[in-house]
Amino acid sequence: MKDKIFVDTSIFVYAYTDGKIKKHKIAKEFLRDSCNIVISTQVLSEFYSALLKLNIEHDRIVSAIDEILIFCTVASINLKTVRSALTLKKRYGFNYWDTLLLSSALENNCKLMISEDMQHNQIIDNALKITNIFV
Numbered sequence: 001m002k003d004k005i006f007v008d009t010s011i012f013v014y015a016y017t018d019g020k021i022k023k024h025k026i027a028k029e030f031l032r033d034s035c036n037i038v039i040s041t042q043v044l045s046e047f048y049s050a051l052l053k054l055n056i057e058h059d060r061i062v063s064a065i066d067e068i069l070i071f072c073t074v075a076s077i078n079l080k081t082v083r084s085a086l087t088l089k090k091r092y093g094f095n096y097w098d099t100l101l102l103s104s105a106l107e108n109n110c111k112l113m114i115s116e117d118m119q120h121n122q123i124i125d126n127a128l129k130i131t132n133i134f135v
Contacts, residue, residue, distance in 0.1 A: 002035055003110070003111035004036045004038050004073075004108060004110040004111060005034055005038065005111070005113075005114060006037075006038045006039065006104065006108065006112070006114070006128075007037050007039055007043070007072075007114045007115075008043070008101060008114060008115035009042075009043045009046040009047050009050065010050075010115070010116055010117065011027045011030065011114055011115075011116075011133070012027070012039075012043070012064075014028075015030075015031050016051065016064045017054060019054070023134055026133055026134060027133070031071075036073075037071060037072045037073070038073045038075060038104075038105065038108045039068070039072045039073070039074055040074065040075045040076070040077055040100075040101065041074060042077055042100055042104070044065060044074065047061075048061055048065065051064070075104050075107065075108050077100065077104060081100065081103045081104055081107060082100070082103075084103040084106065084107065085099040085100040085102070085103040086099070088103055088124070088125075092124065094118060098115075098117060101115070102118075102128065106125060106128055110128060111127070111128065111129065112128070113128050113129065113130045114132075114133055115130055115131075115132065116132045116133075118130045118132075120132040120135050
């Protein structure tokens with residue numbers, strides 16, 4: 001079994017929009033070729049919000065979310081996730097929303113976090129490696 005991979009919102013936004021062609025192709029290929037992808041309810045919410053800001057209609061966004069739900073495991077955010085995020089924020093200095101993603105990834109035993117928003121190749125709590133697929 002391959003390691004679990006937590007994927008940040010921006011990867012899905014690039015995959016489902018073609019405003020930045022190079023990132024669109026990389027994100028789409030990555031999602032197509034990966035397995036054991038984990039996301040959180042936060043990612044779904046951010047994805048909806050980002051696409052809405054790009055003037056994509058509600059039904060198209062819902063259709064994209066339905067597609068994502070087919071190939072991703074979705075983790076819920078709970079009080080434990082929030083408390084862990086606050087600890088990570090203090091320890092690493094990331095913004096709260098990024099530490100909430102990191103906390104979700106750690107809770108779900110992911111070994112890799114795919115994000116362009118955090119430091120490439122940084123290791124979190126000796127358990128989770130951040131990777132920027134656009135580097």
